[in-house]
Amino acid sequence: MNLWLILAGNSIAFGGLLFLLSAGFSLIFGLMRIPNLTHGSLFMLGAYFAVSLISWGLGFWPAAILAGLGVAAFGGLVERLLLRRLPGAELAQVLVTLGLSFMIADVCLLGWGGDPISIATPPELRGASRIGGFAFPTYRLGVIIIAVVFAAVLWGLLDKTRLGAMIRAGVDDPAIARVVGIRVSRLFTIVFSLGAGLAGFAGVIGGPILSVYPGLDQDMLPLALVVVILGGSGSLVGSFVGSFVVGFLYNFGQAMFPELAYVVLFLPMLVILVLRPQGLFGRAAP
Amino acid sequence: MKRLALALALAALATLPLWVGNGYYVNIASQILLYAIFALGLNVLVGYAGLVSLGHAGLFGIAAYAGALAINNGANHFVAIVAALAATLAAAAAFAVLALRGTGLGFVMITVAIGQIVWGVAYRWISITNGDNGVAIATRPSPFGLSLAPAPDFYWATLIVFLVAVTAIAILAASPFGASLRGTRDQPRRMTALGYHIWLIRFLAFLFSGLWSGVAGMLFLYYNQFISPQAVALGASAEALLMVISGGTGTLLGPIVGAALVVIMKNVASAYIERWNFVLGAIFVAIVVFMPEGIVPGSARLARWCLAKLRPRVTEVTGAATPRPESGL
Numbered sequence: 001m002n003l004w005l006i007l008a009g010n011s012i013a014f015g016g017l018l019f020l021l022s023a024g025f026s027l028i029f030g031l032m033r034i035p036n037l038t039h040g041s042l043f044m045l046g047a048y049f050a051v052s053l054i055s056w057g058l059g060f061w062p063a064a065i066l067a068g069l070g071v072a073a074f075g076g077l078v079e080r081l082l083l084r085r086l087p088g089a090e091l092a093q094v095l096v097t098l099g100l101s102f103m104i105a106d107v108c109l110l111g112w113g114g115d116p117i118s119i120a121t122p123p124e125l126r127g128a129s130r131i132g133g134f135a136f137p138t139y140r141l142g143v144i145i146i147a148v149v150f151a152a153v154l155w156g157l158l159d160k161t162r163l164g165a166m167i168r169a170g171v172d173d174p175a176i177a178r179v180v181g182i183r184v185s186r187l188f189t190i191v192f193s194l195g196a197g198l199a200g201f202a203g204v205i206g207g208p209i210l211s212v213y214p215g216l217d218q219d220m221l222p223l224a225l226v227v228v229i230l231g232g233s234g235s236l237v238g239s240f241v242g243s244f245v246v247g248f249l250y251n252f253g254q255a256m257f258p259e260l261a262y263v264v265l266f267l268p269m270l271v272i273l274v275l276r277p278q279g280l281f282g283r284a285a286p
Numbered sequence: 287m288k289r290l291a292l293a294l295a296l297a298a299l300a301t302l303p304l305w306v307g308n309g310y311y312v313n314i315a316s317q318i319l320l321y322a323i324f325a326l327g328l329n330v331l332v333g334y335a336g337l338v339s340l341g342h343a344g345l346f347g348i349a350a351y352a353g354a355l356a357i358n359n360g361a362n363h364f365v366a367i368v369a370a371l372a373a374t375l376a377a378a379a380a381f382a383v384l385a386l387r388g389t390g391l392g393f394v395m396i397t398v399a400i401g402q403i404v405w406g407v408a409y410r411w412i413s414i415t416n417g418d419n420g421v422a423i424a425t426r427p428s429p430f431g432l433s434l435a436p437a438p439d440f441y442w443a444t445l446i447v448f449l450v451a452v453t454a455i456a457i458l459a460a461s462p463f464g465a466s467l468r469g470t471r472d473q474p475r476r477m478t479a480l481g482y483h484i485w486l487i488r489f490l491a492f493l494f495s496g497l498w499s500g501v502a503g504m505l506f507l508y509y510n511q512f513i514s515p516q517a518v519a520l521g522a523s524a525e526a527l528l529m530v531i532s533g534g535t536g537t538l539l540g541p542i543v544g545a546a547l548v549v550i551m552k553n554v555a556s557a558y559i560e561r562w563n564f565v566l567g568a569i570f571v572a573i574v575v576f577m578p579e580g581i582v583p584g585s586a587r588l589a590r591w592c593l594a595k596l597r598p599r600v601t602e603v604t605g606a607a608t609p610r611p612e613s614g615l
Contacts, residue, residue, distance in 0.1 A: 082575065218520060273388075
């Protein structure tokens with residue numbers, strides 16, 4: 001078995017997972033200008049929802065979808081009840097999302113306890129598949145396929161539909177978008193719910209690989225942050241490419257320099273920030 | 287009047303271990319003072335420069351780790367303190383160069399990332415930082431032969447450092463440099479037009495702020511005789527920011543009140559409430575939503591508002607026009 005090939009495969013699978021997490025983060029940041037610090041918490045919340053749903057006898061996939069919807073509804077509420085009250089006060093919004101992330105983490109600890117909970121791999125994706133002579137866990141292949149499908153759907157949504165055109169207009173210039181009659185504040189709710197739902201769904205999908213534990217939120221949030229800074233905010237292509245870059249950096253960093261894995265992860269981000277502050281695929285601020 | 291209040295407060299602080307008696311509460315007072323130094327330092331950036339850092343626990347932690355490692359490698363306390371502060375200043379300079387690429391949200395995100403790197407190094411670089419187990423030091427220093435091991439003595443030492451910090455920051459805030467720093471916060475473009483080097487002013491403010499974070503970090507190390515990655519995590523940075531924001535940014539008293547509030551909540555309330563993190567988050571959300579300017583200015587506003595609410599009844603009789611109550615939201 002070739003260790004490097006396995007590591008590369010794992011990196012791609014992890015990148016796919018990160019894409020599900022960070023696509024919403026990037027859209028929220030691009031449209032609403034909020035670095036949503038609850039994003040890791042939403043990921044964890046989705047995974048915990050699924051743990052409960054599965055323990056009540058639901059299958060993996062229905063649980064994943066329901067958990068995603070549940071987190072989306074929660075995100076919509078947060079946007080409506082809290083973030084909406086602080087229009088334009090970006091800093092206040094950052095702080096509110098930070099405060100919320102503490103609250104969510106504590107509620108999860110209260111509700112699901114402190115022990116790591118592993119989500120069982122769905123039976124149809126257990127075992128390993130052979131591709132070109134080497135075995136690779138089927139579930140991780142499934143994650144890659146799901147990520148690619150979601151990327152295609154999101155791209156279609158943003159590029160081909162009326163809603164997508166409105167979102168892009170909102171990202172480009174919220175003031176002018178309002179002038180031409182787009183209800184940007186309603187887009188905020190939609191995008192925030194969509195991003196939250198994607199994060200929650202990603203949490204469930206990541207469950208069989210990462211399992212769920214207190215602190216998962218703080219582990220995932222910086223990764224989403226790095227992806228968006230690397231790729232550029234509000235850019236779907238950026239978060240797609242950024243996710244795989246981070247997936248590789250994270251997995252290879254952990255394998256090769258386990259003590260400095262975080263430095264390997266964050267250093268490229270800092271280099272990008274210094275050389276190209278808007279990210280690889282972001283447009284320069286006007 | 288103001289001088290009298292200041293003198294009374296100083297007298298109360300200086301004699302605190304004598305009238306509190308109980309060592310537990312003296313230790314809490316020491317904690318409040320050391321976190322107040324941290325919050326005051328952070329406030330130089332957040333309040334006066336308008337740059338919100340969510341990575342200051344990194345600087346706090348670098349000082350504490352550098353000090354602990356120096357002591358454990360045989361350095362005496364004086365050398366360790368100097369080394370720790372030098373390391374903090376060097377790190378603050380590097381962080382400032384990176385973080386000042388952005389302002390506003392960009393600055394916040396870069397500081398989060400830098401803070402996470404420091405945390406990751408502290409947590410993972412086990413051969414140096416001992417990972418999750420942290421680094422312990424054997425003794426507190428004994429300057430001029432006075433041991434700081436007993437709680438009251440440590441309190442007085444912390445109080446002296448605290449008073450130096452407050453004085454230094456008050457002088458800075460009142461100086462022309464402080465005025466130009468506030469200028470870069472409010473009118474960066476106008477300041478550039480007037481010929482000020484905005485980047486340099488912000489850079490120096492970052493260094494100054496980092497230095498006091500380092501001082502607080504060293505005090506934290508001596509207080510606990512222990513440092514672990516917990517003190518460097520994002521949560522610690524957020525707590526420091528909560529102290530600054532809850533008390534009131536850009537004031538001298540605000541961060542001190544905020545530090546007292548958070549430390550008391552953490553130590554006293556957490557004895558009764560198990561879910562401290564939830565309370566912390568809820569306070570955060572409530573303060574941002576209901577009292578965005580912080581407790582010190584916010585209470586002043588509420589008091590004015592209440593007075594204005596009470597006054598109309600009196601003034602209606604006299605028939606004078608009533609000033610409209612200020613609505614802060």
